[in-house]
Amino acid sequence: MAKKRALITGITGQDGSYLAELLLEKGYDVVGMIRRSSTVNFERIQHIQDRITLATGDLMDEISMINLLREYRPSEVYNLAAQSFVQTSWAQPVFTGETTALGVTRVLDAVRLVDPEIRFYQASSSEMFGKVVEVPQTETTPFYPRSPYGVAKVYGHWITVNYRESYNLHASSGILFNHESPRRGLEFVTRKIAHGAARIKLGLDHELRLGNLDARRDWGFAGDYVEAMWLMLQQDTPDDYVVATGETYAVREFCELAFGAVDLDYQDYVVMDDRFMRPAEVDLLIGDPAKAQAKLGWKRKVSFPELVQMMVESDVQMLKNLMR
Numbered sequence: 001m002a003k004k005r006a007l008i009t010g011i012t013g014q015d016g017s018y019l020a021e022l023l024l025e026k027g028y029d030v031v032g033m034i035r036r037s038s039t040v041n042f043e044r045i046q047h048i049q050d051r052i053t054l055a056t057g058d059l060m061d062e063i064s065m066i067n068l069l070r071e072y073r074p075s076e077v078y079n080l081a082a083q084s085f086v087q088t089s090w091a092q093p094v095f096t097g098e099t100t101a102l103g104v105t106r107v108l109d110a111v112r113l114v115d116p117e118i119r120f121y122q123a124s125s126s127e128m129f130g131k132v133v134e135v136p137q138t139e140t141t142p143f144y145p146r147s148p149y150g151v152a153k154v155y156g157h158w159i160t161v162n163y164r165e166s167y168n169l170h171a172s173s174g175i176l177f178n179h180e181s182p183r184r185g186l187e188f189v190t191r192k193i194a195h196g197a198a199r200i201k202l203g204l205d206h207e208l209r210l211g212n213l214d215a216r217r218d219w220g221f222a223g224d225y226v227e228a229m230w231l232m233l234q235q236d237t238p239d240d241y242v243v244a245t246g247e248t249y250a251v252r253e254f255c256e257l258a259f260g261a262v263d264l265d266y267q268d269y270v271v272m273d274d275r276f277m278r279p280a281e282v283d284l285l286i287g288d289p290a291k292a293q294a295k296l297g298w299k300r301k302v303s304f305p306e307l308v309q310m311m312v313e314s315d316v317q318m319l320k321n322l323m324r
Contacts, residue, residue, distance in 0.1 A: 003027060003028065003029050004026075004027070004028045004029070004075050004076065005028065005029040005030075005031065005072060005073065005074045005075055005076075006023050006028050006029070006030055006031070006074055006075070006076040006077070006078060007031045007032075007033060007068065007069070007072060007074040007076070007077045007078070008020060008023075008030065008031070008032050008033065008078045008080060009033045009057070009059065009077075009078070009079050009080055009081035009107065010033075010079075010080035010081030010082065010123075011030075011032030011033065011034065011045060011052070011054075011080075012032070012034060012040060012041055012042060012044055012045055013044070013080060013081070014044065014181055014183040014184055014185070014222050015080050015123070015179070015222055015225070015226055015229075016032065016044075016045070016078075016080050016081075017044035017045045017048075017183055018181070018183070018222050018223045018226045019078060019080070019226040019229060019230070020032060020045060020048055020052055021048060022226050022227060022230060023230070024048060024051055024052070026230070029053070030051070030052040030053070031052070031053045031054075031055055031068075031072045031074060032045070032052050032053070032054050032055070033054075033055055033056070033057040033068060033081065034054050034055070034056060034057075035056065035057070035058050036056045036058070044183050053072070055068055055071070055072065059081055059082075059098075059099050059102075059103030059104075059106060059107065060098055060099065060103065060106075061106070062106040062109060062110055065106055065107055065110035066110045066113060066114055068110075069110050069111065069114040069115065069118070070114055073115070074118060075117075075118060075119065076118065076119045076120075076121070076233050077107065077111060077118055077119070077120050077121065078121045078123075078229060078233075079103075079104060079107050079120065079121060079122050079123060080123045081099070081103065082099055082100040082103065082123065082152075082153075082156075083095055083096045083099045083100050083149070083152075087187070088149075088187075089147050089148035089149035089150075089152070090147065090148060093148035096148050096149055096152050097148065097151075097152050097155075099152075100149060100152035100153060100155075100156060101151075101152035101153075101155035101156050101159075102155075103156075104122060104155070104156035104159055104160060105159050107120070108120065108159060108160065108163040108169070108171065109163075111163075111169060111171075112163065112167050112169065116167060116168070116169055117170075118169075118170075119170040119171075119172075119233040119238075120160070120163075120169060120170065120171040120172070120233075121171075121172055121173075121174065121229050121232060121233055122156060122157065122160040122171065122172070122173040122174070123173075123174060123176065123229075124153055124156065124157040124160075124173040124174060124175045124176065124240070125149075125150070125153040125175065125176060126175060126176065126177040126178065126218070126242075126244070126285045126287060127145060127146075127147060127149055127150035127153055127285075128143045128145055128150055128153050128154045128157060128175065129141055129143060129144065129145075129285060130143070130144045130145040130146035130147070130150050131144040131146050132144070132284060132285065135284065135286060136218075136244075136246065136286040136287055136288040137175075137242065137244075137285065137286065137287050137288065138242055138287075138288045138290075138291070139175065139240050139241065139242055139291055143157075157173050157175070157240075160172075160173050161173070161240070164238055169238070170233070170238045171238050172232040172233065172235070172238040172239055172240060172241070173240040173241075174225075174228055174229050174232060174240075174241055174243050175240060175241065175242045175243065175287070176225055176228075176243045176244075177217070177218040177219075177220065177242070177243065177244035177245070177285060177286075177287040178190075178217045178218060178219045178220070178285070179219070179220045179221060179222040179224075179225040179243075180219055180220075180221065180222060180307060180311065181221060181222040181223060181307075181310075181311065182194075182310060182311050182314030182315070183222070184222075184311070189210065189211070189251060189254075190219065190254060190308075190311065191311065191315075192208070192210070193208065193210070193251075193254055193255055193258045194258050194308070194311035194312045194314075194315050195315045196208035196258075196269075197255075197258040197259045197261065197262055197264065197266075197269075197312055197315075198262065198312055198315035198316040198318075198319050199315075199319060200259075200262075200264065200269050201262035201263075201264060201316065202316070202319055202320070202323070204319065206269070207269050207270070207271050208255075208269055208270050208271070209270075209271050209272075209273040209275075209276065210251065210255070210270055210271070210272060210273065210276055211251075211272070211273065211274075211275075211276030212251065212272075212276075213250065213251045213252040213255065213270070213272060214250055214251070214252065215250065215251050215284075216248045216249065216250050216251075216284045216285070216286070217248065217249065217251075217285050218244045218245055218246070218247060218248050218285055218286045218287050219245070219249060219254070219304055219307065220243075220244065220245045220300050220302070220304075220307070221300065221301070221302035221306075221307050221310075223302070224300045224301050224302055225243050225300075227298060228241065228243040228292055228296060228298045231292075231296040231297070231298055232296065235295070235296070239295070241289075241291055241292040241295070241296065242287045242288060242289055242291065242292060243287070243289060243292055243298070244286070244287025244288065244289045245287070245289070245300050245304070246286065246287065246288060246289055247286070247304060248284065248285070248286040249304055252266075254308060255270050257304075257305055257308040257309070258308050258311070258312050261308065261309050261312040261313065262312060262316065
């Protein structure tokens with residue numbers, strides 16, 4: 001039997017790197033799309049770079065997506081590429097819309113034109129719920145996005161549903177709640193906290209400035225969540241699924257655990273700074289993963305305290321290596 005081949009857009013990101021590892025373990029040929037740019041960061045996929053194929057393409061250019069699909073003929077496409085930092089979306093709202101919203105349409109249209117049998121995964125986001133209208137959030141909870149990023153993700157989500165229903169594509173969306181790991185970018189609050197705690201422990205910093213400590217999120221481990229993406233494309237029927245832990249914690253609790261992991265009290269070091277407050281805050285996100293658990297047989301393996309511990313330990317080790 002021929003090997004399955006998957007194309008991952010955004011392979012150099014946190015989720016892309018974990019998904020690539022998972023698919024390699026399952027015997028796939030993995031093709032990763034990268035933009036033709038001199039600043040691509042391969043750090044997250046360095047350890048598997050010799051086992052994957054990297055190909056150039058751009059979500060801003062549908063012709064490049066068509067050519068990519070024609071050349072590599074994947075049976076599965078995972079669309080993880082986007083302008084994915086919420087804070088940046090206020091500074092770059094048009095660019096966020098071009099990549100995170102219209103980019104999805106370009107990939108879907110390329111799939112429709114080249115091979116409608118390709119199975120497609122869209123990375124939707126809990127940020128679509130924004131100012132939540134019910135708790136917890138499920139697949140049927142109405143969206144009320146509170147950032148240009150959230151708005152763009154709503155478009156990406158609905159265009160996926162639209163192409164599924166209009167062209168009978170096997171197109172599924174994973175509405176993923178916050179998922180973190182040691183590979184998270186330093187601009188994200190969880191990694192900022194883990195890294196900050198490690199730097200303070202090692203005497204490299206004396207304080208950590210953060211925004212709203214009372215915002216609550218449903219945080220899981222990215223390595224667990226990419227398995228849900230894969231499971232969605234193995235189903236006979238495409239559908240949308242909330243992927244979450246069903247638990248919620250405040251940023252303050254993340255700080256407490258992170259600093260506790262290096263025997264420090266966060267209250268001695270964390271300073272609230274208005275510069276890091278969002279123009280429109282999302283106060284409480286908590287997902288109900290019942291459908292994913294029942295239909296996909298998915299469940300998370302890493303607990304919240306284990307996740308925080310893993311991230312802090314990784315940053316302590318990384319900084320120690322740099323200090324040698």
